[in-house]
Amino acid sequence: MKMTPKTATLLVLAALIALTPFFFPSGYYYRVGALLFVNGIAVTGMVILTGYAGQISLGHAGFAGIGAYACALAPVHWGLHPALAVILGAAISAILAFLVGRPILRLKGYYLGVATLGLGILVAMVLNNERQLTGGPDGMAVPELGLRALLKGWGLTLSNGEFWYFFCGLVLLVGAWLALNLYASPTGRALRALHGSEVAARTVGIDVARLKLQAFVISAVYASVSGSLLALQNKFVTPDVAGFMHSIEMVTMAVLGGVGSVLGAIFGAGILTLLPQVLTVFAEYEQMVLGLVMVLVMIFLREGLLPSVLRKFRGKDE
Amino acid sequence: MSELLQFLFSGVTIGAVYALVALGFTIIYNASDVVNFAQGEFVMLGGMITWFAHAAGLPLPLAALIAIAATACLGVAMNKLMIEPARGAPVVSLIIITIGASIFIEGAAQLVFDKQIHSFPAFSGDAPIRVGGATILPQSLWVTGGAIAVFVGLWLFFTRTLLGRAVLATSNNRLAAQLVGINTTFVMTLSFALSAAIGALAGVLATPITLTSYGVGIGFALKGFAGAMLGGMGNPKGALVGGFAIGMIEALTAGYLSSQYKDAAAFVVILAVLFFLPQGLFGRTSTDRV
Numbered sequence: 150m151k152m153t154p155k156t157a158t159l160l161v162l163a164a165l166i167a168l169t170p171f172f173f174p175s176g177y178y179y180r181v182g183a184l185l186f187v188n189g190i191a192v193t194g195m196v197i198l199t200g201y202a203g204q205i206s207l208g209h210a211g212f213a214g215i216g217a218y219a220c221a222l223a224p225v226h227w228g229l230h231p232a233l234a235v236i237l238g239a240a241i242s243a244i245l246a247f248l249v250g251r252p253i254l255r256l257k258g259y260y261l262g263v264a265t266l267g268l269g270i271l272v273a274m275v276l277n278n279e280r281q282l283t284g285g286p287d288g289m290a291v292p293e294l295g296l297r298a299l300l301k302g303w304g305l306t307l308s309n310g311e312f313w314y315f316f317c318g319l320v321l322l323v324g325a326w327l328a329l330n331l332y333a334s335p336t337g338r339a340l341r342a343l344h345g346s347e348v349a350a351r352t353v354g355i356d357v358a359r360l361k362l363q364a365f366v367i368s369a370v371y372a373s374v375s376g377s378l379l380a381l382q383n384k385f386v387t388p389d390v391a392g393f394m395h396s397i398e399m400v401t402m403a404v405l406g407g408v409g410s411v412l413g414a415i416f417g418a419g420i421l422t423l424l425p426q427v428l429t430v431f432a433e434y435e436q437m438v439l440g441l442v443m444v445l446v447m448i449f450l451r452e453g454l455l456p457s458v459l460r461k462f463r464g465k466d467e
Numbered sequence: 468m469s470e471l472l473q474f475l476f477s478g479v480t481i482g483a484v485y486a487l488v489a490l491g492f493t494i495i496y497n498a499s500d501v502v503n504f505a506q507g508e509f510v511m512l513g514g515m516i517t518w519f520a521h522a523a524g525l526p527l528p529l530a531a532l533i534a535i536a537a538t539a540c541l542g543v544a545m546n547k548l549m550i551e552p553a554r555g556a557p558v559v560s561l562i563i564i565t566i567g568a569s570i571f572i573e574g575a576a577q578l579v580f581d582k583q584i585h586s587f588p589a590f591s592g593d594a595p596i597r598v599g600g601a602t603i604l605p606q607s608l609w610v611t612g613g614a615i616a617v618f619v620g621l622w623l624f625f626t627r628t629l630l631g632r633a634v635l636a637t638s639n640n641r642l643a644a645q646l647v648g649i650n651t652t653f654v655m656t657l658s659f660a661l662s663a664a665i666g667a668l669a670g671v672l673a674t675p676i677t678l679t680s681y682g683v684g685i686g687f688a689l690k691g692f693a694g695a696m697l698g699g700m701g702n703p704k705g706a707l708v709g710g711f712a713i714g715m716i717e718a719l720t721a722g723y724l725s726s727q728y729k730d731a732a733a734f735v736v737i738l739a740v741l742f743f744l745p746q747g748l749f750g751r752t753s754t755d756r757v
Binding site: 199205207249256258259262266267270271275277278393400401408433434437439440441444448 | 558564566569570572573575692696730735747
């Protein structure tokens with residue numbers, strides 16, 4: 150049987166999510182894994198925006214911030230269930246992305262970079278400054294999702310760490326499935342065409358502006374959901390989730406692993422999530438090593454880690 | 468009226484620092500099409516190295532000179548080790564490389580220097596000068612004068628010297644410049660040295676007012692980048708005007724609207740400008756070659 154790359158990617162991902170816990174020495178690793186998956190969700194959105202459509206965003210953490218604070222604020226102020234707050238956050242992110250997307254996406258390269266950067270910084274600034282609403286830089290508490298208690302009622306008892314590990318893993322799987330479907334769809338092909346050459350895409354009748362906007366909105370929803378899940382599992386949120394550094398982290402994870410493929414980008418998310426855990430021993434050097442890794446990978450493995458490594462292997466086979 | 472004047476003075480002061488950073492961005496961008504996000508770290512290094520050299524007993528002018536020279540060397544090293552090997556990489560990769568460099572330098576500064584906030588004495592005392600009901604610090608004049616002097620110096624360099632014209636030629640068309648015998652590799656090195664030195668100079672001039680610590684770089688980088696983009700990337704005049712404009716907008720917002728949102732104002736203006744003028748205020752409209 151010949152497997153399509155899509156099925157292969159999803160199988161590899163599902164197997165990794167399901168089997169890795171057997172090697173966990175302690176419950177703490179569930180937490181690290183859940184963080185990895187949350188980052189993986191955001192990064193899958195970056196694959197759609199940067200990998201498929203070839204657009205840059207240095208402000209996607211702004212959408213993660215909206216998702217996170219929706220889960221913190223909506224339940225308290227409007228009595229909304231946290232699960233619905235995730236959807237509300239995603240909707241607000243999508244609407245914001247839709248409204249600013251059209252003028253912003255006319256820009257190219259660095260101009261697009263600074264515009265998205267400004268957008269992200271504005272969101273972070275509102276979260277930092279509207280103290281009476283968001284608690285300012287100190288952050289605020291986020292209510293319990295309640296799904297774990299529901300599962301317990303059905304006879305499935307999971308520890309907090311286990312629950313978030315498998316739940317985020319599942320969401321990541323769904324997100325990856327959607328992204329891979331998009332890749333193979335006519336829209337995905339059009340996106341890749343516009344990545345190759347905008348002018349050429351336009352001459353064959355592709356509505357470039359509308360497609361870029363679609364990719365931007367979809368990736369904003371991914372970032373928003375990732376922010377929501379992060380807030381819900383931490384049961385606490387600070388404006389850092391919307392900060393510039395978080396935006397950079399998202400882009401770096403995606404590009405580091407290989408922004409052209411979902412699996413590669415998630416691999417990058419894994420590296421950048423695990424690196425600080427490994428480096429806690431050398432806490433002082435953490436920042437230096439992170440910077441160095443970013444530079445070296447970009448210089449020597451331009452397509453990102455996973456594609457470059459795979460190519461090496463293939464090269465040996467032949 | 469005196470209130471407005473006061474805000475304008477503080478806007479000009481901080482705007483001069485942004486203008487210097489924006490000029491640094493412009494020089495490197497012109498020579499290599501790279502937006503160097505580590506530009507803010509040069510400002511940080513200028514301030515920090517001067518403080519440590521001064522604290523070690525050197526006179527302030529010598530300490531400042533050492534800081535500028537050392538930062539220029541670092542700029543050259545960065546070009547040789549990080550930018551040249553990545554020639555031809557896509558924009559996203561270049562952004563990540565220079566941000567990685569910025570994070571690396573910041574991390575190294577924590578170890579080599581310390582995590583304290585530092586300042587050194589102003590060059591001509593702290594006695595405020597009264598002008599039309601408002602006051603201005605002598606150091607503000609140093610910063611503003613510095614920015615204008617650097618701009619004029621660059622203008623003379625780019626229009627009146629052979630070397631400066633070689634840099635301009637390289638920025639216009641790299642291959643054509645090589646064909647007429649311009650050593651474009653040297654032009655790159657020179658640009659990074661120049662840009663790093665200007666960044667460090669900004670740090671030296673601004674530290675008595677803004678203070679310095681290992682983490683100040685990224686803020687300067689973002690504002691300087693914004694200034695350069697506002698004016699139109701690659702245009703020195705645009706960088707100067709854009710930098711000063713960002714400073715003014717910030718100071719006026721802080722004064723009349725809200726000091727919490729002063730950083731926001733700059734980015735709102737940039738978004739607005741880019742909506743209507745996608746190439747910035749002074750940028751050329753680019754045409755795609757198919």
